[in-house]
Amino acid sequence: MPDSRKRILIVAGEASADRYGARLVEKLIQLRGAHNLHFYGTGGDEMQRAGVELLCHIRDLAHIGVREALANLRTYYQTFRRITNDALRHPPSLAVLLDFAEFNLRLAKKMKRMGVPVIYYISPQIWAWRSGRLKTIRKYVDKMLVILPFEEEYYRRRGMEVEFVGHPLLEELTPLPDRDDFMARLGLDPGRKTVAILAGSRRKEIDYILPVLLRASRLILEQLPAQFLISVAPTIDVEHVAGLTQRVLNEGSDRVHFHVVSESARAILAGSDFGFVKSGTCSLEAALVGTPFLITYKISPFSWCIGSLLIHAPMKGLVNLIAGEEIVPELLQGKAKPQELARVCLKFLRDPQAKSAMQSRLADIRQRLGSRVASEAAAMAVSAYL
Numbered sequence: 001m002p003d004s005r006k007r008i009l010i011v012a013g014e015a016s017a018d019r020y021g022a023r024l025v026e027k028l029i030q031l032r033g034a035h036n037l038h039f040y041g042t043g044g045d046e047m048q049r050a051g052v053e054l055l056c057h058i059r060d061l062a063h064i065g066v067r068e069a070l071a072n073l074r075t076y077y078q079t080f081r082r083i084t085n086d087a088l089r090h091p092p093s094l095a096v097l098l099d100f101a102e103f104n105l106r107l108a109k110k111m112k113r114m115g116v117p118v119i120y121y122i123s124p125q126i127w128a129w130r131s132g133r134l135k136t137i138r139k140y141v142d143k144m145l146v147i148l149p150f151e152e153e154y155y156r157r158r159g160m161e162v163e164f165v166g167h168p169l170l171e172e173l174t175p176l177p178d179r180d181d182f183m184a185r186l187g188l189d190p191g192r193k194t195v196a197i198l199a200g201s202r203r204k205e206i207d208y209i210l211p212v213l214l215r216a217s218r219l220i221l222e223q224l225p226a227q228f229l230i231s232v233a234p235t236i237d238v239e240h241v242a243g244l245t246q247r248v249l250n251e252g253s254d255r256v257h258f259h260v261v262s263e264s265a266r267a268i269l270a271g272s273d274f275g276f277v278k279s280g281t282c283s284l285e286a287a288l289v290g291t292p293f294l295i296t297y298k299i300s301p302f303s304w305c306i307g308s309l310l311i312h313a314p315m316k317g318l319v320n321l322i323a324g325e326e327i328v329p330e331l332l333q334g335k336a337k338p339q340e341l342a343r344v345c346l347k348f349l350r351d352p353q354a355k356s357a358m359q360s361r362l363a364d365i366r367q368r369l370g371s372r373v374a375s376e377a378a379a380m381a382v383s384a385y386l
Contacts, residue, residue, distance in 0.1 A: 003038065005035070005036055005037055005038040006032075006036060006037055006038070006093040006094075006386055007038050007040065007090060007091075007092040007093055008028075008037060008038065008039050008040075008092060008093060008094050008095075008096060008382075008386075009040060009041050009083065009087065009092040009094070009095040009096065009111070009116070010024075010025065010039055010040070010041040010043065010047070010052060010095075010096045010097075010098070011041045011042050011043075011083070011095070011096070011097050011098065011100065011103070011104055011107060012041075012042060012043045012044070012047060012058060012098040012099070012100065013042065013058055013061045013098075013099065013100030013103055013104070014058055014061075014099070014100065014201065014202070014235075015044060015058065015201040015202075015233055015234065015235045016099075016201075016280075016281040017043075017058075017098040017099045017100065017122060018043045018044035018045070018046050018047050018058055018235075019046050019168070020098060020121070020122065020168040020374070020375070021043050021046075021047045021050075021052070021096075021098050021121075022043070022046035022047045022049065022050040022052075023050075023168060023171065023374075023375035024096070024121065024375050024378050024379055024382070025039050025047065025050040025051060025052060026050050026375070027375045027376055027378070027379035028379045028382060028383065029050075029051065030379075031379055031380070031383050032383060032386065034051065037386075038053070039051055039052040039053065040052060040053040040054075040055060040086075040092075041053075041054070041055060041083070042054060042055060042056045042057070042058065042061060042079060042083075043057075043058060044057060044058040044059070044234075044235060045234065046234075055079065055082050055083060055086070056075075056079040056082070058235065059235060060075050060079075061075065061076070061079065061100075061103070076103060079103075080103065080106065080107065083107065084107075084110050087110075087111065087114055087116065088114070091114060091115070091116060092111075092116055093116075093117075093386060094116065094117050094118075094119065094382065094385050094386060095107070095108070095111040095116050095117070095118045095119070096119050096121055096382060097118065097119070097120050097121070098120075098121050098122050099122040099123075099124065101124030101133065104120070104124075105124065105133060105136050105137065105140070108120065108136070108137075108140040108141055109136065109139075109140045111140075112139075112140040112141075117142050117385050118140060118141050118142050119141070119142060119143050119144075119145060119381070119382055119385060120137065120141045120143070120144050120145065121145040121165075121378055121382075122145070122146075122147055123144055123146045123147075123148075123151050123155070124137075134158060137160065138158070138159060138160055141160075142161065142385070143161045143162070143163065143381065143385075144160055144161065144162040144163070145162075145163055145165050145377075145378050145381055145382075146162060146163070146164050146165070147164075147165060147166065147167045147168060147374060148164075148167070148318070148321075148322060149164060149322070149368055149369065149370065150321075150322070151164065152164035163377070163381055164370070164372075165372055165374045165377035165378045165381065166369065166370050166371070166372030166373060166374040166377060167284070167369045167370075167374055168374040168375060169281070169284055169285055169288055169369075170288070170366070170369060170371075170373075170374065171373060171374060171375060172266065172285075173288060176266065176267065176270040176289065177267050177270065177271070179270065179271050182263075182267060182270070182271040183271060186229075186259065186261060186263075188227055188259065189227065192225055192226060192227050193224060193225065193226040193227070193273050193274075193349050194226065194227050194228075194229060194271060194272040194273050194274075195217060195220065195226055195227070195228050195229070195272055195273065195274050195275065195276065195345060195349075196228075196229050196231065196265075196268045196269050196271075196272035196274070196275040196276065196277075196291070196293075197210070197213050197214075197217070197228055197229065197230045197231060197275075197276045198231045198265055198268070198269075198275060198276065198277045198278055198282050198286070199213060199230070199231070199276075199278055200233070200278040200280070200282075201233035201234075201235045201236060201282075202235070202236075203236060203240060205278065205297075205298075205299065206236065206240075206241065206244070207244065208298045208299055208300070209278055209296065209297065209298045209336075210230070210241070210244055210245070210248070211244070211248045212296075212298060212336055212337070212338060212341070213276045213296070213341065214245060214248045214249060214258070215248070215338040216276070216338040216339075216341035216342040216345070217258070217276075217342075218249075218252075218254060218338075219338055219339065219342035220342050220345055220346060220349075221254050221257060223342075223346060224346070224349065224350070226257065226349070227257045227258075227259065228257060228258045228259065229259055229261050229263075229268045229271070229272060230245060230258060230259065230260045230261065231261065231263075231265055231268050232260060232261065232262045233265075234262075238260060238262060241260050242260045245258060245260055265282055265285055265286075266285060266288075266289055269285070269286050269289040269291045269293070270289050270291065272291055273291070273292075273348075273349055273355075274291065274292050274293060274345050274348050274349055274355075275291050275292070275293030275294075276293070276294060276296060276341065276345070277293045277294065277295055277296070278295075278296060278297060279295045279296065279297040279316050279317055279318075279330075279332065280318070281318070283295050283317050283318055283319055283328070284318045284319055284322075284365075286319075287319045287328070287362045287365045287366075288362075288365065288366055290359050290362050290363065291359075292348045292354075292355050292358040292359060292362075293328060294328060294329040294330070294331055294341070294344050294345070295316070295317040295319070295320075295328055295329065295330045295331070295332075296330075296331045296332060296336045296341065297316070297332045297333065297336065298332070298333055298336045299333070316330055316332060317330050319362070319365055322365055322368055322369070323361070323364070323365065323368075327358065327361040327362070328358070328362075329344050331344065
């Protein structure tokens with residue numbers, strides 16, 4: 001008996017898009033019924049649990065930088081061919097593409113030429129770099145669903161069908177754990193200054209960023225008592241982060257103050273006095289929690305050089321871009337030195353007024369993101385194409 005369900009191709013390439021894609025699938029199932037829809041594509045554990053048939057897992061796709069991506073071209077190519085060949089045999093009713101621009105814009109072109117409608121959820125940051133991709137988006141994407149407030153006007157002024165659906169992170173704003181309970185569960189001292197270390201959700205970026213943050217943390221320990229929570233994203237093996245931490249810290253007596261934990265990033269940030277946060281979605285998550293932090297990033301010099309030639313935004317951090325000014329310090333690449341990272345962190349750990357001032361400005365970010373439930377609004381928009 002032939003399968004009468006509508007086939008929806010959904011493609012995500014990294015951890016946050018996996019979360020957002022999973023929620024979108026769940027909302028679509030609520031709207032249209034599981035018996036009417038079949039989801040397949042690329043994603044991670046959360047999309048798989050939501051019912052997506054994975055043709056490739058994001059752990060094989062999530063790479064950073066030009067050099068790192070080039071080293072994995074074969075995987076990208078094989079995945080692209082598998083998706084397009086499948087679409088030729090069994091055309092999907094709709095393609096929903098989440099971020100992952102280098103892959104998904106090529107896929108949008110292929111799908112559109114096959115007559116498949118294309119919805120792009122979570123815009124490539126063309127307002128920051130490679131604005132020439134707008135021509136491709138306008139030609140091959142039927143509708144953009146954007147999650148940052150300024151993106152809607154950007155696309156509308158350029159003739160695109162666009163809708164601001166709100167930011168999916170707002171859906172995760174469940175009550176934060178009590179700090180004392182959180183500390184007790186981890187066996188930590190609630191009276192000791194606590195610093196969160198969020199080095200990313202990809203192995204390569206962790207390899208570049210985490211050692212620098214660990215060395216900065218040691219400098220902090222030389223000046224005041226503190227403890228450090230090293231966050232492990234769901235896409236990363238705990239053993240890898242623990243092993244890297246051990247190699248950097250060696251057998252120093254201060255190792256007892258470093259803790260590798262798999263708690264949620266929000267819980268870790270809420271239990272901390274300050275955060276070292278990798279540039280990207282997690283910086284916006286930190287802003288919504290309200291813990292003071294700095295934004296950092298580090299990659300291979302070659303990849304950074306190429307990226308710097310392409311990026312035109314005056315600031316890199318999403319929080320600062322939304323605010324329109326630098327409210328969170330950005331220490332990126334050459335500026336991401338242990339001494340400077342430690343200096344900024346110590347300023348906020350020692351100065352209650354500086355901490356309060358940043359928290360006040362972070363509170364405004366949530367207001368700017370609006371009150372829409374992103375996955376519900378996105379599901380309604382997608383459903384209209386089915």
